Each structure stands twice: as structure tokens, then as C-alpha cells.
Amino acid sequence: MVTFPPETAFHSSSAERKTPLDWKTPACVYVHLPFCKSRCPYCDFFSTTGQPPVERYLAALRSERRQRGIGRERPLRTLYLGGGTPSIWPRAALEELIAEFSVEPSSEVTVEVNPGDADSGWFAGLAAAGVNRFSIGAQALDDRRLAWLGRRHGVSEVEKAVAFAKRAGAAVSVDIIYGTPGQTPKALRRELKQAVEVGAQHISAYELSIKDGSPLDGRLVVRERQEIEDDQRAALLWHTVGDTLAHVGWERYEVSSYCRPGFRSRHNQVYWRGEPYVGLGAGAHGFCRAGGHFVRYANPTDIGDYLDGAPRVSDPSRPVASTGRREQLSSEEHAVELVMLGLRFAGGVDLSRLDELLSPEQKVRWHAHFEKWVSGGDAARRGAFLLPTTRGMLYADGLAAELIA
Ligand code: SF4
Incomplete structure (x- = not known):
């Protein structure tokens, strides 16, 4: 008989999975805000450096929202503002963006935040606008590892960001990248425990990977590369994450996602169940059903094309400009x-x-x-x-x- 590990038990999501899939008007929206202050050497997300063209980008998002049929008449189940770095956006602009959607206290509304970008007023203002979950891009709780990863912040900024988010009454998720050269299971355990102690209720823990052609790829010495690419070490660290968090009563509910009971990300579960969602913004992806096919679309990753293309989208399953992509799945x-x-x-x-x-x-x-x-x-x-x-x-x-x- 198979021993069933506790972290794979099916928890609070049984009610959600009974909700019929609504392919015509998905109730889950991802908004991509692809602007960062600087590029992190390991990152391959689509983003560009510099200040966002706030007014023009908001206008393009508004236009895309309308044309993809996301109206205000039905509350969203989940709204996720990701990036890029949403926390470099002025608070008022994000409030204006959230007001574009119908969100209720029962909606999960998440905003990604980089530590050090935002003060307590920014967190409190967004919570008042409906945000009830902040995803904090900590990446490490060790100043030396943060410097190695090229992050702009230290551990103290992570602690402050978590405290601000909690004071605002929101749930807190923390991203961690593990597997940097020299990191031992013991050191990883210490960082995870610290994340829990400072108040995170959810951790997304990703194994460091080397993207071809990235700045990290170019700077690694042979020994570091071998260490990062060692599968046995990667598996050992992955088990370390699960065991450490299980020890404090957390569940691993996805290969990289861990939480205290009751704090699963509702939005990410939509992806993992293969349910429909709308992606808005430059480089955003969406998944829907059209013409008898399952369709994934990806908006253009050229900001100019996105700003020009959004007013012309006419089919909810198409990218907003000809430079985007559309893929039919059998x-x-x-x-x-x-x-x-x-x-x-x-x-x-x-x-x-x-x-x-x-x-x-x-x-x-x-x-x-x-x-x-x-x-x-x-x-x-x-x-x-x-x-x-x-x-x-x-x-x-x-x-x-x-x-x-
Ligand atoms: S801040 Fe985030 S999205 Fe921007 S470059 Fe760094 S890891 Fe990538």
C-alpha cells in the first residue's frame, strides 16, 4: 500500500474544484506590469528597466480589459498584479488599476512587491483598495546570498516589507531562491525558519536555475555551475524545504509552493488545475477556449507594440497585436x-x-x-x-x- 504523505492531502480546495469551469468569462485575471528598476542576473521573466509609462499603460490595460470581456458586473475570483516590479508603481496608479475590476472581500487580490520599494502607507493604501495578499520577492534571508543574487535589498528590508503587509491586514507570501553555490541544507533550514518567524504564511521556494545567455550564465565559474546543476544536491535541498516546513505544520501543495493550512494561493491553483484565465498587459499570457480549441495567447513583449495594439484586439482569444502569439492545443x-x-x-x-x-x-x-x-x-x-x-x-x-x- 502506498504511504500517503500528509502534504499531498486534498485540503480546502474541494469547494473550489466543484465550481464549474467558465471558459466564456473566466473570473481570474493576471495583469503583467513589466518594469523593474534593474535586471537581476538570474531572471528570465519579461520585463524592461525604467519607469513605467503609467497613464498610457493604464489606458491600454483598460482597453484590453473591456475587449476581452472582463466587465464589472461579476466579481473576480482572483486578481493578480505581477511583474516586473509592481511596487515601483505609484500607489494611486495601482489603486486606479484595481478599481477597473469588480473585487469583493471574497476575491483574492495579490500584488507582488520587492522589499525596500514601498513604505507602510503604500501597503495600507493598497489593502484599503482591496488587496488582501502581498507576494514579497525576498529571494533569500541571508545578506550574502542576496548580494550574490544581485538583489537591491537586504534582509532588514524583507522583514520590514512583511511587517508592513501584515500590519495592513493582508496575507503574506515570500519567494525564496535556493541552491546558490555553498548553500547547505542547514543554512537553507535557517532561512526558511526565519521566513516563518517574521510572519510569512506562504513560501514559494524555487531552485536556482541557469538560463542560457543570462548574466548569471556568463559569470559562473566551473565549480559553481557544477554545484548548481547537481541533481542530487537539488533533490536534497528540495526535500529540506518540504521537511523543514512540514515540521512547523505547513503543507507542500505544489512542487514549489508551501503554506500554513488555509493560505494556499487561489490564483496559482487556477493555473495548476488547467482552468481558464485572462492575462492582460505586455507579455501576459491567457488561456481560454475558442472555436472548439483550447487556446493560449501571449501578448507582444514589445511595450510599444502593446500600447499601440491594445485598442485593436477584437477576439478574446487573440494577443493584442500581430507581434503576439496564439497557440491552439488539441x-x-x-x-x-x-x-x-x-x-x-x-x-x-x-x-x-x-x-x-x-x-x-x-x-x-x-x-x-x-x-x-x-x-x-x-x-x-x-x-x-x-x-x-x-x-x-x-x-x-x-x-x-x-x-x-
Ligand atoms: S525584480 Fe523580479 S522581474 Fe525584475 S529582474 Fe529582478 S527577478 Fe526579474
């Missing part, structure tokens, strides 16, 4: 995605939803794989769900790839 491709995402997520794979996407032959073949994963200790069946074990979560991509091998 039912099988969407099904593979659902398995890949579901195996990384404690909510698992909804097999009844999956079966609707598969032909009878595929169903037989795929279910044979599922049985093999269950008997091999990579997954467990619970009702209509296939849930990953801790090991299955770690090897999710490889398992999903077996389906199309």
Missing part, C-alpha cells in the same frame, strides 16, 4: 498538460475531466500508466483524482512524458 495536448500540472500539485489530476478529452484507446493506455504509477509509489487514487506522492511530485515531468513517448 484535446490530447491539453490532457498532457493537465497530467503534468496535476502531478506537480497536491490537488492532483481530475480523471473525470481528463477522460472527457481522451479517445477510448487513449483512455485505456493512459489508465494503464496511472495504475503503474500507483503501484510504483508515484501516485495514489482518491475517488476521481490521481494524486502525486512526494516522489511523484518530484518526477512529475518525466512521468507525464511517458504518456506521449
Whole structure:
């Protein structure tokens, strides 16, 4: 019998998963604000340096919102302002942006913040405007690691940002990048404990990876590169994160996401369940259903194209300008995605939803794989769900790839 690890138990999300998918008018919106003060050497998110063209960008977002059919008549389930660095935006501009949407106390409204950018008034003002969750880009709670990562802030700024967010009455998530050269499991444990002690209720812990051609790629010496790319060390540190946080009662509910019970990110769970969402802004991605297909679109990453293109979008499944991208997924491709995402997520794979996407032959073949994963200790069946074990979560991509091998 498979021993079912506590962190993969299906918790508070059962009510949410009963909500029917609404492909026509998704209730979850991501807004991309792609401006940063400086570039971090490890980062490959789309963003540009410099001050945002606040008025023009807000006008383009407003236009895109209307044309993608996100009205004010229905409250959003989740709204997420990410970047880039939303915290370099003036508070009044973000308040104006949030007022574009219908948000209620039951909506989850998240804003990403870089430590050191914002004072207590900024946090309090946004909380009054409806923000109830701040995601703080700490990346480390060790000044030497922060300097190595090229961050502009120190540990004391992280502590202040968490305190401001909590004083504003919001939930707090902290991002951590682990696996920098020389970091031991003991040192990682210390940072995680500190994040919990300063008041984080959610941690997104990402393994450092080297993006080809990034400034980090160019500056690493051989020994550092070998250390970062050592899979055994990476697995040891990943287990260290899970074990350390489990020790204080937290759950790992996604391969990189941990929280105190009740503090899961509702917005990110939409991605992991393969549900529809709208992405607004330059470089933003969205996922919807159009013309019988599952469609992913990506807006242009050229800010000028975005500002010019937004007024002309006419199809909710299209990027706002011809320089954006649109990709149609077949039912099988969407099904593979659902398995890949579901195996990384404690909510698992909804097999009844999956079966609707598969032909009878595929169903037989795929279910044979599922049985093999269950008997091999990579997954467990619970009702209509296939849930990953801790090991299955770690090897999710490889398992999903077996389906199309
Ligand atoms: S602040 Fe965030 S988005 Fe901007 S470069 Fe650094 S990691 Fe990337």
C-alpha cells in the first residue's frame, strides 16, 4: 500500500474544484506590469528597466480589459498584479488599476512587491483598495546570498516589507531562491525558519536555475555551475524545504509552493488545475477556449507594440497585436498538460475531466500508466483524482512524458 504523505492531502480546495469551469468569462485575471528598476542576473521573466509609462499603460490595460470581456458586473475570483516590479508603481496608479475590476472581500487580490520599494502607507493604501495578499520577492534571508543574487535589498528590508503587509491586514507570501553555490541544507533550514518567524504564511521556494545567455550564465565559474546543476544536491535541498516546513505544520501543495493550512494561493491553483484565465498587459499570457480549441495567447513583449495594439484586439482569444502569439492545443495536448500540472500539485489530476478529452484507446493506455504509477509509489487514487506522492511530485515531468513517448 502506498504511504500517503500528509502534504499531498486534498485540503480546502474541494469547494473550489466543484465550481464549474467558465471558459466564456473566466473570473481570474493576471495583469503583467513589466518594469523593474534593474535586471537581476538570474531572471528570465519579461520585463524592461525604467519607469513605467503609467497613464498610457493604464489606458491600454483598460482597453484590453473591456475587449476581452472582463466587465464589472461579476466579481473576480482572483486578481493578480505581477511583474516586473509592481511596487515601483505609484500607489494611486495601482489603486486606479484595481478599481477597473469588480473585487469583493471574497476575491483574492495579490500584488507582488520587492522589499525596500514601498513604505507602510503604500501597503495600507493598497489593502484599503482591496488587496488582501502581498507576494514579497525576498529571494533569500541571508545578506550574502542576496548580494550574490544581485538583489537591491537586504534582509532588514524583507522583514520590514512583511511587517508592513501584515500590519495592513493582508496575507503574506515570500519567494525564496535556493541552491546558490555553498548553500547547505542547514543554512537553507535557517532561512526558511526565519521566513516563518517574521510572519510569512506562504513560501514559494524555487531552485536556482541557469538560463542560457543570462548574466548569471556568463559569470559562473566551473565549480559553481557544477554545484548548481547537481541533481542530487537539488533533490536534497528540495526535500529540506518540504521537511523543514512540514515540521512547523505547513503543507507542500505544489512542487514549489508551501503554506500554513488555509493560505494556499487561489490564483496559482487556477493555473495548476488547467482552468481558464485572462492575462492582460505586455507579455501576459491567457488561456481560454475558442472555436472548439483550447487556446493560449501571449501578448507582444514589445511595450510599444502593446500600447499601440491594445485598442485593436477584437477576439478574446487573440494577443493584442500581430507581434503576439496564439497557440491552439488539441484535446490530447491539453490532457498532457493537465497530467503534468496535476502531478506537480497536491490537488492532483481530475480523471473525470481528463477522460472527457481522451479517445477510448487513449483512455485505456493512459489508465494503464496511472495504475503503474500507483503501484510504483508515484501516485495514489482518491475517488476521481490521481494524486502525486512526494516522489511523484518530484518526477512529475518525466512521468507525464511517458504518456506521449
Ligand atoms: S525584480 Fe523580479 S522581474 Fe525584475 S529582474 Fe529582478 S527577478 Fe526579474
